[in-house]
Amino acid sequence: MTLRIAEIFGPTIQGEGALIGEPTVFVRAGGCDYRCSWCDSLHAVDSAYRDTWFPMQPAEVWERVDELSGGQPLTVSLSGGNPAIQDFGPLITIGKAMGYRFACETQGSIAKPWFAELDTLVLSPKPPSSGEVVDWDALDTCLEMAKGAGKIVMKVVIFDDQDYLWAKAAQATYPDLPFFLQPGNPEVDPDTPVDPQALADRLLWLTEKTMADRWFAPRILPQLHVLIWGNKRGV
Numbered sequence: 682m683t684l685r686i687a688e689i690f691g692p693t694i695q696g697e698g699a700l701i702g703e704p705t706v707f708v709r710a711g712g713c714d715y716r717c718s719w720c721d722s723l724h725a726v727d728s729a730y731r732d733t734w735f736p737m738q739p740a741e742v743w744e745r746v747d748e749l750s751g752g753q754p755l756t757v758s759l760s761g762g763n764p765a766i767q768d769f770g771p772l773i774t775i776g777k778a779m780g781y782r783f784a785c786e787t788q789g790s791i792a793k794p795w796f797a798e799l800d801t802l803v804l805s806p807k808p809p810s811s812g813e814v815v816d817w818d819a820l821d822t823c824l825e826m827a828k829g830a831g832k833i834v835m836k837v838v839i840f841d842d843q844d845y846l847w848a849k850a851a852q853a854t855y856p857d858l859p860f861f862l863q864p865g866n867p868e869v870d871p872d873t874p875v876d877p878q879a880l881a882d883r884l885l886w887l888t889e890k891t892m893a894d895r896w897f898a899p900r901i902l903p904q905l906h907v908l909i910w911g912n913k914r915g916v
């Protein structure tokens with residue numbers, strides 16, 4: 682069964698959330714059922730880029746991951762687009778047999794049985810600033826299907842006060858999930874340099890707001906890869 686792949690890159694470090702700093706190879710799926718206003722990966726979402734996505738067999742994807750990792754088992758990060766549109770089960774089976782670990786980032790709109798085979802499932806439901814509306818029943822189905830996964834975490838991007846309140850309510854609904862906040866990056870054009878001070882200001886705003894509120898449930902993290910490489914693709 683053929684996968685639609687936008688890019689495979691690494692080794693790099695996971696720049697976000699629970700596995701921040703961890704060496705990883707990314708497999709980015711092409712295609713998404715959402716269209717977030719601030720998506721930083723439009724090249725894997727917008728159908729205008731469709732002719733840059735490769736049809737690949739799981740064994741071919743694996744060959745590339747193996748090449749990039751030099752055959753050394755590490756964590757493979759499935760992202761996108763929404764990887765949950767496709768069947769990554771066979772790829773996970775191949776990789777796990779070789780001692781690799783698997784993480785997946787998805788918005789929680791589509792559930793797949795292979796979630797149960799993951800070491801880490803990152804559910805990243807979208808706050809109001811995205812322009813998308815979360816189907817919480819679908820997210821609950823993701824949680825159900827992921828029973829058996831090593832761990833499940835939630836990560837919410839925050840752009841404004843409304844997103845913050847929304848995230849707080851989401852965390853209260855899922856109090857048992859490790860919960861991560863990351864400030865939104867408003868500049869997502871790969872050819873425009875990011876302003877490090879502007880990113881730091883957003884992190885400062887979010888951190889001070891959360892601490893002043895005495896909300897101690899979340900961990901607050903920047904996008905480490907953006908601090909290092911800006912909006913460059915393939916890192």
Ligand SMILES: C[S@@+](CC[C@H](N)C(=O)[O-])C[C@H]1O[C@@H](n2cnc3c(N)ncnc32)[C@H](O)[C@@H]1O
Pocket residue numbers: 713719720721722760761762763764786787788804805836838863864865866867868869904
């Ligand atoms: C590009 S998405 C791909 C996976 C999946 N579609 C999702 O949204 O979870 C990976 C992560 O990047 C986050 N993200 C996307 N655009 C962003 C931006 N402009 N600033 C901060 N985080 C962003 C998403 O919320 C998600 O957590």
Ligand SMILES: Nc1nc2[nH]cc(C(=O)O)c2c(=O)[nH]1
Pocket residue numbers: 693694695696697707722760761786906916
């Ligand atoms: N280094 C690095 N870390 C990431 N964490 C989430 C990413 C994504 O675009 O899904 C990403 C990415 O594209 N690069």
Ligand code: SF4
Pocket residue numbers: 713714715716717720721722723726761762763788
């Ligand atoms: S769900 Fe993820 S990949 Fe899809 S548009 Fe939103 S941020 Fe981008």
Ligand SMILES: [Mg+2]
Pocket residue numbers: 721722
């Ligand atoms: Mg990204």
